[in-house]
Amino acid sequence: MDSARARVVDIVRAALGDFSPDPQSDFDFLADAYSRNPGAARRAVRQREEPTGAGWDSAVQVVQIVFCAVGVELAKDLVLFSARKAGRKPMAFLRRRRRRDVTLDTVAPPMPPELAAELHATAVEVAVARKVPRDKAEEIATALVARWPRQG
């Protein structure tokens, strides 16, 4: 799994480099943290996480984490697509392996060119769900889809 994870991380890092020129010195730290606890990343956007009301702007999430989340979602879709293409029934596959178990540690299958638009839309939705403004979400999706390895 390490190689698969490293592949996704590499893709996300590359896309992140296109998105932000700043040096991403702590990307590996963040990617590792996300890998270990993606649920915490999802909850971090809630203001109620600060019961004393100290963190009023806690809805701001680290952009690297948004990239990781979007990357994982793309990987999930591609895993499902690969399974379908291999003749497996998606539901049967899901029974064996639930969607939420697909994480950064799984796989990063190459992207069929015909799926690029569909995956781009998915990426935008995921970023928006993370409270990223839509224009930024578009940029993130474009950077990730552009950096994702293509089939053929």
Added chain:
Amino acid sequence: MIRRRPDPFLTPAATTSRFLLLIVLTLGASAYTATWWVGGAGGWTEGYEACIAAAERDRGGALDVTNRFLGCYDGVGLLQAGVGAGAALLVAVVLWLGCRLHPWWLIRRRGLTPLDATYSAAAWEIDRLVAEAGLPKAPTFLVAPFNDSLGGRALGRPGHYHVRLNRRVVHQVDATTAPVLRAIVRHELAHIRNRDVGRTVAAILSGWVFMLLVAVPQLVAVAIIAPRDLGDLAWRLAVAGTLIALVRASVIRAREHYADVRASVPAVANREEPFVARAFADRPPATTRLGRWLRYVLTPFAAHPSTRVRARTVATPGRLLHAGFVEALATGVTVGLSWPYLTTLSRFLLSASVFHATLATGIVLGALTVAVLGVSLWRTTLRALVGRDRLPTGTTAGLGLAAGVLIGQTVSVQLDPSGWLAALLRHPLQGVLAAGVLVAGCLLFCRWSIGAAAAWLPVARGRTFAAVLWSGQAFGALAFGTVLSIWATIVALIAQSAHPWSVPIGAFGSLLDAIVLLSLLGAAVFPLLAAGRRPLPGRQVWLDGGEPVQLPRARLHPWLALAPPLVVVTIILVVDRFVLANGLFLPLMLWFGRGEVAGGYTQGLALAYGLIGTFVVLQLIMFAAVTIAATRRDGARLGVAHGVVASVLVGWLGGAALLAAPFATVCAGGDCDLYASGVHIGVTQLVTGVVAVALAMVVGPVIALVGWVLRMGRGDRWRWPADSVPRTPIGRRWPRRVALTLVAVVALAYAVPVGLYWFVATGPLPALDGGSTPDAVADAPDPDPPGTVTVRAACEQAASVGVLFSTVDVLETRNMELGSMSAATDSPAMRAFGRVVMDGTRRANQEITWLGQRGITDYCHHVLPTLPADPPGSPSTPTPAPKLPPIVAFGQDHGWPNGSSVNVALTGWSDDATVTVEVRVGNSAGQPVSAATLIVMGVVRGRSARLVPYPAEPPPTTVSDGPLRVRYAYPVAADAATVQVLVGDGAIGPASIVAFSGPVPTR
């Protein structure tokens, strides 16, 4: 650079006291709910009623019935108390577990990751800040990797602290962002240093506990079981919930301010910004007008202060040294809410009388009050001293405290039958007066706290004021606890008895208890003891260093309190020894020690009362003079304390010191009863103390009012006098030590006999042989037939006996009356309890008497609220018509087993008849029925009237000197048709022991 800032860490932080308040509120509310929940719709009434019904059916012996009833009653009570205590314990465990598990849960839920080399620049800076903070053990730093806002939080427990920092704080450290990192890390380290980390979690959890374990279950249960009560319960819960929310928010806000101030110290030392506002996020501003208005209204509930307020507090930390109205109100409400429950609990746990259960409850809640409000008042006094400002008056805090107690009792879930609201509804005028007593008590407590602080803070040793502060709080807890118990006694008297003088009886009667009296006297002495300490040459009171300052000192005048009594008593002693032929004190001592005095008991009593009366006048003069003289413009308002001490000293010296020589004379012959002497001296000293405190309660406010009016008229502005900061070193050490030793000796000499008497009166020590059990009690007749006294009348009598702590013989007479009335009711259970009281009182067995009394008071506690008011003319008079024990015709002898006898004759008609009473005093062992115990009353034409006003008996004619025989002669009115003469010990009312009756001879 900011100005000099007073150090708020010299006194315990407000966070601690408010947290204590919050926890007591939460645990108290949980306990109350649990007992209510388990008790069912009847609120445990069914259990108690079952005990009452069983006692009514029980046809066993009186003592057996009483024991069985009390066993049943205590069983229900203990179960009730156990359920409450168990619920409180359960909630405490939940809170403890929540605090314990919170860090683990937070780390897991938020994916916190240990800080590593990824953030090396931040790690280096953090190490430097940890070293700067000087913590015994460095916390573990964790990064919240998914949070890109500025912020951090300390979590964990002592020895296992963590600090969470958001990723943005540690990600990039440069000249721009480093101040933010430093501000956040210092703030979180300050929380650890202030040891308030766990309190935040507990405070947050307490709100949820109240919501989930108290409010919601009660509302749901009531909605199902008794929907009609839903509205009533809802508003009470709303008040309690609002209070908890207010206190909870104030705990969290206070800890933030203290952490900000602590964090600003190294920042100022390093010439950095004391408060970096950009490091702490503010709440987004409200966008609508309504939103802004709501935000303003709900400010007290906000858990986090705005950065503007935080910056202002860091610049002027003296703002933290403040006693506010809301804090006092919340304390009062907590006291009022907890009162009925804690009284019930202490009665069962301590198995104490109503009065002592009330006293114990008062002291427990007094401790809570001083821990919150008392410490606040010391803080605010410190601020005034540091700034050399006028001392606060404590009026706002006192009014808030009193209002809180009244509100708390009113919003209690169940109406307490002995509570203030019940008293107000029953007797509105007396209820208002009782509220006035509470207000006066709370104001006095607040002013005393400020005066004590002003006296002690300038002479306190050590880096902080902890030692003197907590000593003051101990005295304050006792004093305010007794004030609360006095108030509760008054309220109970109003609510449960129909006595028109409930307020003064409750107030002054309570003082007869040694614990109450000594607590109040101790509170009066405590500030004056500060005169025995030399002021410090200077103390560091500033947060950021600087020149030590000497705090201005309230003027104390210990010699003003000590010298005048010494002078007066010396004069009296000289007059007694050299002017009066036989002296005053030797006869009194003979009476005290051996029960022998030439003039008999009446003469001795007259002598004692005369002396007491003289000393009361002297005490009044001394109190007024010393109070006025000591109430100088020092702002500490300790004049009353001086006055009380001087007043007690006059009485004490008169009652004890001047008796020393006669006492030695009497005892030199080896014929004195040390035990009896000690008890009698205790009574005398108790009376002098009661008089002094009563004067402080009555005359003190008058003097204060007059002084206030005079100052108003002059319109002058108060300022610290120029010599309030004396030169140093001040005074020699040894005179102060000698004076303090003398004070300790005097205090012990006062307290020991009073304490001895208390132990005799309450039972642990044996009563005096014979003397304290009047023969009238021993020979009291059987009670009236059942049904001649109503249960309500007996219960009202029980209320007045139960809450009053009287001198021994009066108490026993009252107990006899109570037993007699209870035994004449139509309730079989009450009749059994009454007979037990009578039997115990007759045998001077206080244990048995107490059993009967408890039976009556417990029975009445449940039955009285359900009883209708007695119709006019019903046989419910608290004092039944005296039964005439063996009636003897005029001219016949009546003898007692110890050899005493009495003969009454009607003689010598001319214009008026004369009653002659001749008494022969027995000389056998034990306390004789003597001339000293003789009181004569006459009944002329059925109308009771004393022939001669007591105690002004006619002088006796000595008939013989062997076995003493004395003869008294009383004139009889010319229009008298029949004459009845009651002769006996303490023959006031029905306690007469023998009656002579017969028609007036025809002229």
